Amino acid sequence: MTATPTIDGSQPVSAAPTLDVEAVRREFPILERLIGKARLVYLDNAASTQRPLAVLDAERDFETHAYSNVHRGVHTLSQEATEAYEGARERVRRFLGAADAREVIFLRGTTEAINLVAQSYGRAEVSAGDNMVVSEMEHHSNIVPWQMLCQERGAELRVLPMDDDGELILEELDRLLDERTRIVAVGAVSNALGTINPIAEIARRVHDAGAVLVVDGAQAVPHQQVDVQAMGADFFAFSAHKVYGPSGVGALWGRRELLEAMPPWQGGGSMIQSVRFDQTTYAPLPAKFEAGTPEIVGAVGLAAALDFVDRWGMEAISAHETRLLERACAQLDDLPGVRRIGNARRRASVLSFLLDGIHAHDVGTLLDRDGIAVRAGHHCxxxxxxxxxxxxxxxxSFGIYNTEEEVDRLVEAVRRTQEFFA
Amino acid sequence: MDDLRALYQEVILDHYKRPRHFGALEEANRRAEGTNPLCGDQITVYAKVEDGVIRDVSFEGMGCAISTASASLMTEALSGKTLEEAARMHSVFHRLLTAGDEVPDIEGLGKLEVLAGVRDFPVRIKCATLAWHALRAALEQSDEPVTTE
Structure with a gap:
């Protein structure tokens, strides 16, 4: 068996199996959709991936036959719903390579997960005069919660710069880290540039400085095998809707001793052991961080999405997407007036580009008329x-169901856009 | 491609490539910024207002074809207009972009009518109104940067 590439890139992709893309596509009826007269080419996967029938069916099946609230009732449906929900937690644990399912907290998504860490761990551990580090290439969701924390605590927010290829300058990290650094927050994969960051290497440096590492894994989960323990993360956040699952659900993984020591975040039902007006005690993990009724159906859908990904194999998916990325880059580089943004040595299948004299919004509108869905903007x-x-x-941004023909259609549409504005 | 040609009319492409009244206005006594959070575009509108009349108006900033052309056409249309005329034109322009199937009353809009095609591209309406929002803030002498939200 060939080694699966880990998120930190310590093992190279080797002799990856091929993917039967036509069979994959049959699982996504939405890909038959016409946009005007053109067949949809969905290249906005870094924003949200589409959901396969396996996910839609799993949700519908659960809703039709087994839905109820979890963790409370003694009746049959409640037990079945609880089993499905806790089964999904175990599924996520396995997907992340975590040691213990109690370390997996179901939340609305990556954004909520990062906010939880900022407001629970951050408020408890960061004081006036402390500092923390985020990278220059972060999504706003891995910047703003930390800015809010630092403003509230009187702490300093430091920025780890990147070079013009879109790679983090790790030597600068050593300069930024000191004995007052409490938290470092970095994305595993950049949503704007596709850069795959060397998380294991960053983790070593962060831990040497005595800080904890929060990894925004939103863009990593659809592209590469994740092993939160091997990469050395202390917290890892991701969303289901980036990995062929539903929107509105995601998970935070945290090292158990950190989660145990953290104060609860939101108060409410489910997160308590007992409530009295003179003293309330909190539930153990993971319930401590899951106040209120969770997104039960979403968790079921997420588990089905992870099954879907495993069925096709992350190694094959990753190799397929890399082929598409390379084909698109090579063809766009041959067109005059195209400037690609981000050229890191290790990249996931995200391709950002500019056309001379044509604004991204106009490009997006013209590509849409050819049925091609891309993102135009600042990508948060x-x-x-x-x-x-x-x-x-x-x-x-490419996903499991995209084809070489679709890459060619993208490039052709870019060429026509240039002609239109010439 | 027909609806694209309707959206990107020659006049629009011309104003996009060669925007009129582009750059800071030195004698301006009103100035406001507009931001479109969707795409990150920023525009600054300058105006020189005397005795209730817009003597001169200009803009600068990065934008798409629609927002740049709309700003450029706006500056052409409003130079020499009274504040009341400018306010009326803004509301007529807004009507042009948001009218449903009925034919809107757009009397007096002149060249700005070329932006009517934006109606069929709802996500782009904010591009077309960005400069107008900034202008209104400038004329109201608001110190706060405005957004299209």
Whole structure:
């Protein structure tokens, strides 16, 4: 068996199996959709992936036959719903390579997970005069919660810079880390540039400095095998809707001793052991961080999405997407007037580009008329845009169901867009 | 491609490539910024207002074809207009972009009518109104940066 590449890239992709893309596509009826007269080419996967029938069916089946609230009732449906929900937690544990399912907290998504860490761990551990580090290429969801924390605590927010290829400058990290650094927050994969960051290497440096590492895994989960223990993360957050699951659900993984020591975040039902007006005691993990009725159906859908991914194999998916990325890059590089943004040595299948004299929004509108769904804007990563001195880029991002023919259609549509504005 | 040609009319492409009244206005006594959070575009509108009349108006910033052309056409349309005329034109322009199937009363809009095609591209309406929002803030002398939200 060939080694699966880990998120930190310590093992190279080797002799990856091929993917039967036509069979994959049959699982996604939405890909038959016409946009105007053109068949949809869905290249906005970094924003949200589409959901296969396996996910839609799992949700519908659960809703039709077994839905009820979890953790409370003694009746049959409640037991079955609880089993499905806790089964999903175990599924996520296995997907992340975590040691213990109690370390997996179901939340609304990556954003909520990062906010939880900022407001629970952060408020408890960060004081006036302390500092923390985020990278220049972070999504706003891995910047703003920390800015809010630092403002509240009187702490300093430091920025780990990247170079013009879109790679983090790790030597700068050593300069930024000191004995007052409490938290470092970095994305495993950049949503705007596709850069795959060397998380294990960053983790070593962060831990040497005595800080904890929060990994935004939103863009990593659809592209590469994740092992939260091997990469050395202390917290890892991701969303189901980036990995062929539903929106509105995701998970935070945290090292158990950290989660145990953290104060609860939101108060309410489910997160308590007992409530009295003179003293309330809290539930053990993971319930301590899951106040209120959770997104039960979403968790079931997420588990089905992870099964779907495993069925096709992350190694095959990753190799397929890399082939598409390479084909798209090579063809766009052959077109005059195209400037790709981000050229890191290790990249996931995210392709940001600019067309000379044509604004990304106009590119997006023209591509849409050809049925091609891309992202045009700042991708919630405005500091990245500022680095390159632009307001926005056009971003194509590839997923398991995209084909080489679709890459060619993208490139052809880009060429026609240039002609239109010539 | 027909609806694209309707959206990106020659006049619009012309104003996009060669925006009129582009750049800071030195003698301006009103100034406001507009931001479109969707795409990160920023525009600054300058105006020189005397005795209730817009003597001169200009803009600068990065934007898409629609927002740049709309700003450029706006500056052409409003130079020399009274504040009341400018306010009326803004509301007529807004009607042009948001009218449903009925034919809106757009009397007096002149060249700005070329932006009517934006109606069929709802996500782009904010591009077309960005400069107008900034202008209104400038004329109201608001110190706060405005957004299209």
């Amino acid at each position: 990563a405005q500091p990245v845009m500022q680095h390159y001195g632009v307001a926005s880029t056009t971003r194509a």
